[in-house]
Amino acid sequence: MNHLAAMDSIDPSRRVQLVVDEWGTWFDVEPGTNPGFLYQQSTMRDSIVASLALNIFNKHADRLMMANIAQTVNVLQSVILTDGEKMVKTPTYYAFKMFKEHQNNTLLGSFLTTDTLISDNDGHREYPQLLESASIDEDGVIVATLVNTSLDKAAPIQCQIADRKVASVKAEIITGDCRDKNEFDKAEAVSIQPFDGVTVDGDSIAFTVPACSVLKLTISCDA
Numbered sequence: 001m002n003h004l005a006a007m008d009s010i011d012p013s014r015r016v017q018l019v020v021d022e023w024g025t026w027f028d029v030e031p032g033t034n035p036g037f038l039y040q041q042s043t044m045r046d047s048i049v050a051s052l053a054l055n056i057f058n059k060h061a062d063r064l065m066m067a068n069i070a071q072t073v074n075v076l077q078s079v080i081l082t083d084g085e086k087m088v089k090t091p092t093y094y095a096f097k098m099f100k101e102h103q104n105n106t107l108l109g110s111f112l113t114t115d116t117l118i119s120d121n122d123g124h125r126e127y128p129q130l131l132e133s134a135s136i137d138e139d140g141v142i143v144a145t146l147v148n149t150s151l152d153k154a155a156p157i158q159c160q161i162a163d164r165k166v167a168s169v170k171a172e173i174i175t176g177d178c179r180d181k182n183e184f185d186k187a188e189a190v191s192i193q194p195f196d197g198v199t200v201d202g203d204s205i206a207f208t209v210p211a212c213s214v215l216k217l218t219i220s221c222d223a
Contacts, residue, residue, distance in 0.1 A: 004063055017065035020057070024070045024077030024092075025049055038075045042090035044190050044212060045178040046077055050095040051147045051214040058099075058133035058145075061107045081184075088182050091190040094174050098192055098216050101143045105135035108142065112157075117150060130155055130209065142219040148209040151178055159205040164221040169205060171195035175213035 007018065025046055026038075033039040050069070057067050069092075070076045079093040114130040127149070134144040148155055173195040180190050195215060198207040209215050 004060065007063075014063065018060075018063050019065055020067040022068060022070035023053055026070075026076055039081075040076065040078075041181050041183075042077060042081070042092045043178060044091050044174075044176045044180045047091035047095045047174055047190065047214060048147060048149060048178070048212065050077065050092045051099065051145065051174075052131055052149065054095065054099045054102075055131050055133040055145055055147060058102050058107065058135065059110075083184060086184045088184050088187045089191075090182055091174065091180070094190065094192050095214060098172065098174060098214060099145055101216070101218070102133070102135045102145070105137050105143060108134040108136050110134040110144070112146075114155065115153075129153065140221060142217075142221065144217040144219065146209055146215045146217075148211055148213050148215075150211050152211050154211050155209045157205075157207055157209060159207075161203050161205070161219065161221060163203075165203055166200045166205060167220045167222045169198045169200055169220075170218040171198050171207070172216045173210070173213055175210050178212050 004018065007016065008014070027040050029035050029037070030039050030041055057064050072078060073080050074082055077092055079090055079096055081088050081090060110132055112130055112132045114128045116126045117129050119125050119127065129150050130146060130148055132144060132146045134142060136142050142161065172192050174190065174192055176190050182189050198205060198217065205217070205219070
């Protein structure tokens with residue numbers, strides 16, 4: 001936000017757009033691998049990080065021209081890991097797959113009241129437990145993505161869709177322990193699963209976002 005404010009102060013007409021290059025996590029390499037290759041495992045925690053970033057990027061789509069994760073295969077926060085002819089999709093891969101429905105949509109204004117969490121590893125910094133973004137396609141279908149960053153605290157949500165009556169909601173989730181990962185002999189430990197905990201009442205939707213999870217709602221409304 002500070003960066004965008006600085007850009008706006010010297011470019012109020014917004015002729016220059018923002019590019020975020022090589023974002024993502026960077027941890028110690030996997031034991032036994034070449035340190036220079038930066039090969040590291042991706043866990044449920046990385047899916048949370050990727051989803052937070054994608055929600056932030058989506059909420060600032062008016063200013064953000066491009067964003068590139070570092071990197072896609074076998075290096076840093078990869079979406080795919082390979083070993084010879086073997087391949088596994090990481091938890092980060094499933095975050096990207098879940099968020100792809102926002103592509104080519106129109107951003108919707110959204111607001112979420114959420115508790116705050118405190119990080120003692122970052123100067124006792126407070127940050128929101130939940131982060132969301134929402135968009136709508138040309139057929140009027142709304143896509144909402146929510147991230148619960150808490151490792152142990154679920155979050156009940158009561159959501160209203162302004163000026164619309166909800167006809168149906170399809171929900172999907174990525175969740176698990178923050179250390180869960182996909183390995184070559186256990187490739188689907190973390191993946192997208194159906195979520196059936198949503199209730200609909202007119203323009204209102206109610207559900208609870210589990211701890212350490214990424215949730216997507218696909219909302220169809222009556223005209």
